[in-house]
Amino acid sequence: MRSHLTDLIRRDCEEICPSAVTLLQEIKNQKLYITGGTGFVGTWIAELVTCLNDKHGFNTGLVLVARDTDSFRERAPHIASRKDIQLVSADVRRTLEIPDDVSYLLHLAASPDNRQHVSNPIVTMETITGGTGNVLDSASKLASLKKILVASSGQVYGKQGNAKISENMPGTLNSNSITSVYPEAKRYAETLCCAYWSSCKLPVVIARPFSFIGPYQGLDKPWAINNFIRDALMDNPVRIIGNGMPVRSYMYPSDMALWFLRILTSGTAGLAYNVGSPSGISLKDVAEKVMQYFGAAADVIIKNMNDDFSAFVPDDTFCRESLNLSVTVPIDTALRRSLEWYRSLE
Amino acid sequence: MKKVIISDATLRDGSHAISHQLTKAQITKYAQAADKAGLPIVEVGHGNGLGASSLQVGLSLLDDREMLETARASLTRSKLGIHIIPGFATINNDLKFAFDYGVDVVRVASHCTEADITERHISYTREQGREAYGVLMMSHMASREVLLDEGLKMQSYGAEALIIMDSAGAYLPTDVQDRISHLVANLNIPVGFHAHNNLGMGIANSITAVEAGAQIIDGASRGFGAGAGNAQLEVLVAVFEKLGFSTGIDLYKMLDAADIVEKEIMQSTPCVTSVSLVSGLSGVFSGFAKHVSLAAKEYGVDPRDIFFELGRRKVVGGQEDKIVEVALELREKTEARTK
Numbered sequence: 001m002r003s004h005l006t007d008l009i010r011r012d013c014e015e016i017c018p019s020a021v022t023l024l025q026e027i028k029n030q031k032l033y034i035t036g037g038t039g040f041v042g043t044w045i046a047e048l049v050t051c052l053n054d055k056h057g058f059n060t061g062l063v064l065v066a067r068d069t070d071s072f073r074e075r076a077p078h079i080a081s082r083k084d085i086q087l088v089s090a091d092v093r094r095t096l097e098i099p100d101d102v103s104y105l106l107h108l109a110a111s112p113d114n115r116q117h118v119s120n121p122i123v124t125m126e127t128i129t130g131g132t133g134n135v136l137d138s139a140s141k142l143a144s145l146k147k148i149l150v151a152s153s154g155q156v157y158g159k160q161g162n163a164k165i166s167e168n169m170p171g172t173l174n175s176n177s178i179t180s181v182y183p184e185a186k187r188y189a190e191t192l193c194c195a196y197w198s199s200c201k202l203p204v205v206i207a208r209p210f211s212f213i214g215p216y217q218g219l220d221k222p223w224a225i226n227n228f229i230r231d232a233l234m235d236n237p238v239r240i241i242g243n244g245m246p247v248r249s250y251m252y253p254s255d256m257a258l259w260f261l262r263i264l265t266s267g268t269a270g271l272a273y274n275v276g277s278p279s280g281i282s283l284k285d286v287a288e289k290v291m292q293y294f295g296a297a298a299d300v301i302i303k304n305m306n307d308d309f310s311a312f313v314p315d316d317t318f319c320r321e322s323l324n325l326s327v328t329v330p331i332d333t334a335l336r337r338s339l340e341w342y343r344s345l346e
Numbered sequence: 347m348k349k350v351i352i353s354d355a356t357l358r359d360g361s362h363a364i365s366h367q368l369t370k371a372q373i374t375k376y377a378q379a380a381d382k383a384g385l386p387i388v389e390v391g392h393g394n395g396l397g398a399s400s401l402q403v404g405l406s407l408l409d410d411r412e413m414l415e416t417a418r419a420s421l422t423r424s425k426l427g428i429h430i431i432p433g434f435a436t437i438n439n440d441l442k443f444a445f446d447y448g449v450d451v452v453r454v455a456s457h458c459t460e461a462d463i464t465e466r467h468i469s470y471t472r473e474q475g476r477e478a479y480g481v482l483m484m485s486h487m488a489s490r491e492v493l494l495d496e497g498l499k500m501q502s503y504g505a506e507a508l509i510i511m512d513s514a515g516a517y518l519p520t521d522v523q524d525r526i527s528h529l530v531a532n533l534n535i536p537v538g539f540h541a542h543n544n545l546g547m548g549i550a551n552s553i554t555a556v557e558a559g560a561q562i563i564d565g566a567s568r569g570f571g572a573g574a575g576n577a578q579l580e581v582l583v584a585v586f587e588k589l590g591f592s593t594g595i596d597l598y599k600m601l602d603a604a605d606i607v608e609k610e611i612m613q614s615t616p617c618v619t620s621v622s623l624v625s626g627l628s629g630v631f632s633g634f635a636k637h638v639s640l641a642a643k644e645y646g647v648d649p650r651d652i653f654f655e656l657g658r659r660k661v662v663g664g665q666e667d668k669i670v671e672v673a674l675e676l677r678e679k680t681e682a683r684t685k
Contacts, residue, residue, distance in 0.1 A: 115469065118499040119462045178498050220473055222504035227472065236475030241506055241535055305507075305536040305561055 005344055006078050009215055012254040012337065013051035016328060020048060020258050021056050023324065026146070026265040029059045033102040035092050035135055036109030037064025038072035040216050041151065041209070044257040045106070046079050053084050063099065065090050065109070092131035096138045104264055105148040107135045112153070113221055114182065121181040128185035129192070136196045136204070147203045149264040152190050154210035154276060154314060155183035162247070164280075164315035167208070167272050190272065197270045205267035207260055210276025210314050213334055214253040215341040225250060228287045232294040233342055237301050244284030244302045247311040249277040252329035252337070262323050274314035277327045286331075293335050347592040351562045352583065353387040353451075353509075353538070354380055355576055356607060357417065358429050359564075362393035362572035362633045364613055366406040370416045372611045373408075376567070377420035379603035384595045387451050389427040390417040393572060393633055394663065395455065396428050396444060397435035403633075403666055410440065414447035425450035429481070432456065432463045433664070437470050445474050453509065454500075455481035457662050458488040461496035461503075468503040479538070479562075480505035484662050486516040486629055490528040497533055507536045507562055512551065513633070513663065515544025515573055515626040519554040530559030538562030541577040543569055544626025546618050548577035549585060556591060567604040568612060573625050573632025575616025580604040624650040628657030637666050641673040651676055 034042050042064060052058040062085050066072060069087040073080040080087055090096055092109045110128050117124045132150060139148045157165050158172035171187060173180050196202040219230040231238045256275060263273045287300045319325040357376060361368055380388050390413050392398045392406045399406040418426055426449050435441060452471040454464045464480060471478035480500025485493055497508045510525060529537045539555035541548040552563050565582045569575030580600045583593050621635055630653050642649035652672050661668045
């Protein structure tokens with residue numbers, strides 16, 4: 001990876017380090033084991049932890065587990081080649097050999113790509129349910145384990161009203177739909193966590209990630225903001241099929257990495273925490289900001305072919321009050337930084 | 347006033363009716379007329395779509411590049427659309443160059459139960475900043491629940507609309523109402539309908555589709571298309587305006603374009619022939635009509651028997667080789683009875 005790109009990431013991590021140093025003392029001199037460790041969330045956690053090691057002497061070791069570690073070595077050699085990073089090739093659907101000295105575990109393995117979910121629904125469900133079962137089983141045998149975080153999804157809430165979504169709102173999923181494959185598997189995984197917590201007293205916390213935008217996110221995903229950025233980079237008009245009124249929120253990944261680690265270390269076992277920005281913004285406004293910041297000459301085309309006034313925005317009260325977490329990178333800054341990143345990739 | 351987007355399949359579905367022998371002059375003249383009329387989308391290509399020209403389904407007179415280049419040069423307002431079926435069309439060999447020739451809308455089609463083969467083509471189209479529609483062909487062969495399941499897949503891949511095709515012209519208005527209303531109620535993307543006229547229901551079914559919530563309707567000038575033809579485009583424009591739906595199309599100029607098709611492109615006006623009616627009744631792809639007629643003549647069997655047997659075997663587009671197989675079997679049975 002070009003040094004300019006790694007510099008951008010390091011700048012973001014250093015910016016959040018003062019908070020991280022205070023909030024993440026528990027991971028000092030510890031070893032963390034991360035399944036799905038080379039994905040979007042895992043990579044950002046690795047960036048933040050290595051920054052804490054380099055700048056603040058955290059001496060935290062990371063074991064990044066993934067099926068394909070070779071591509072990560074090519075994609076992020078500045079992380080893969082470090083002594084505080086260990087890469088392990090493994091499939092979470094098979095038995096895992098977790099080192100005895102692991103004290104924290106993050107189970108992040110599962111693709112959030114909704115195209116894969118509907119094209120390979122059985123594999124998707126097996127990976128999430130079977131994989132989570134394997135990880136929880138292996139974790140329950142670790143003598144020195146302090147906490148395990150299992151990544152669920154904000155999608156477990158299903159369609160909600162326009163209010164911000166808090167952790168105690170029940171889900172509204174239709175289990176009998178191909179689009180429920182991923183969120184229903186995540187719901188099952190959450191309940192499995194509850195079962196291990198209850199039966200084995202496994203110290204497990206759940207994180208429910210919402211939407212993110214920033215470096216390392218692939219623009220091939222068919223999500224609205226990714227499409228907007230991709231079209232803007234190509235000077236194509238941004239098309240919105242509906243009325244542009246759906247409200248979403250976007251968290252910058254340096255905040256995301258800190259939130260995940262804080263929930264891991266300080267979240268209460270047995271509970272679930274939202275990970276996402278509470279600042280809602282309409283798709284129309286996001287599209288216009290993207291075009292503005294990206295300097296794209298093309299238009300935002302609102303097709304008005306549906307009346308969608310839905311909202312999908314997390315309530316951050318629980319994380320803010322119980323874990324002292326907040327969003328430090330507002331949407332405008334997130335978009336500008338994303339622009340810098342994607343332009344540098346070109 | 348509610349809007350309906352009309353997608354013009356004349357220079358694509360019409361290719362079936364003339365064994366894919368469209369000339370450059372025909373494409374130029376019709377595309378210019380359609381553009382003047384304000385057609386939102388003008389599809390061009392082999393009847394089975396990009397990359398389909400072959401001995402199996404028929405060789406085109408012009409190759410894909412020539413057709414796209416010719417049409418692009420004639421369209422200023424209308425979007426240039428193509429129909430592609432993964433398997434016929436590959437991303438590297440076909441879709442990439444189509445974008446070089448200025449294609450705006452890619453209608454990625456699969457059999458009604460096989461949407462998962464469209465993932466890469468839809469994704470690639472979106473990655474290039476072009477519009478991608480998902481198309482489910484032979485939709486009468488699936489229940490509304492199956493169509494929704496497949497439509498949700500296409501929506502997840504990034505399709506910006508879902509079109510269901512009545513490829514065999516087998517629907518009655520109640521079938522259309524049932525399926526379209528279910529899709530409209532459960533998808534986040536606009537729903538469209540593509541009629542064939544085998545049972546004389548092309549216009550009626552298109553009206554039913556719009557009344558059930560469809561926002562995109564396919565048609566062809568003078569009904570120039572496979573089998574008994576498509577929903578007649580100029581009639582659609584007139585009827586929708588009379589019903590209070592806006593199409594944005596100039597009726598007089600649309601009629602001029604339709605006249606061009608009648609006088610300079612089509613060899614015969616599509617109508618509900620005995621063969622096409624049987625195609626609709628048996629639920630067999632309208633594009634099989636010419637192949638069935640040829641096989642019937644060559645092997646001395648009744649084309650209606652071929653259609654009903656193909657329908658019984660649930661044969662779909664791409665299985666044209668089954669036509670000869672069925673014709674031979676029917677001849678053998680007839681000969682055995684005679685002996």
